[in-house]
Amino acid sequence: MPILHNMPMSGNCYKVRLLAHHLNIPITLKDYPLHDGLTRKPEYLAKNPNGRVPMLEYEDGRCLAESNAIIFHLSEGTRYQPTDSWERAQMMQWLFFEQYSHEPYIAVLRYLRAYAKKEELEQRRERIPELEQRGTAALGVMETHLQKHDWFAGRNYSIADIALYGYTHCAGDGGFDIALYPAVSRWLERVAEQPRHIPL
Numbered sequence: 001m002p003i004l005h006n007m008p009m010s011g012n013c014y015k016v017r018l019l020a021h022h023l024n025i026p027i028t029l030k031d032y033p034l035h036d037g038l039t040r041k042p043e044y045l046a047k048n049p050n051g052r053v054p055m056l057e058y059e060d061g062r063c064l065a066e067s068n069a070i071i072f073h074l075s076e077g078t079r080y081q082p083t084d085s086w087e088r089a090q091m092m093q094w095l096f097f098e099q100y101s102h103e104p105y106i107a108v109l110r111y112l113r114a115y116a117k118k119e120e121l122e123q124r125r126e127r128i129p130e131l132e133q134r135g136t137a138a139l140g141v142m143e144t145h146l147q148k149h150d151w152f153a154g155r156n157y158s159i160a161d162i163a164l165y166g167y168t169h170c171a172g173d174g175g176f177d178i179a180l181y182p183a184v185s186r187w188l189e190r191v192a193e194q195p196r197h198i199p200l
Helices: 011-023 067-075 085-114 118-146 159-168 182-192
Strands: 003-006 028-031 055-057 063-065
Touching (some): 011 085, 011 159, 055 067, 067 085, 118 182, 159 182
Parallel strands (some): 003 028
Antiparallel strands (some): 055 063
């Protein structure tokens, strides 16, 4: 059975758990506490030199890191990836958006405000206005899209939605007011209504 190297509070790890549950893929969770540094130990770095979670490890020794790469791999040939080439390109567009324009701001601000140690928060406090500004911009891009579309890639729920849901649904932990984005709020409800949905 594949092992998911997992941090329970991580939205990136949650994406993988959510998709695996949708697809009824059995995985074993190996949990890592937030501040213990175990992913920086030689044993872990030998499998993932970037020293982060999530990482999916197979019994034959293959390891795959990066949350969006993992959900792309697991969803191949399923209804969670569009078959139309244009819709698949849209899916990839939103996966890249999530990692470049969304997660670095919304997830980081959530971490600082909800999970960081006091001294780390003080060291990084000067970055908070930028994180707020760029996170707000990302939510605005999502709101504009969702005013005209139910989903992010084509006409159906896909891994593009799963990727963006991972940190959007808990953005309030970082101080973002999702109520200011009614189309995003309705989309969050649609995602939560999907069969075999599980909470973070």
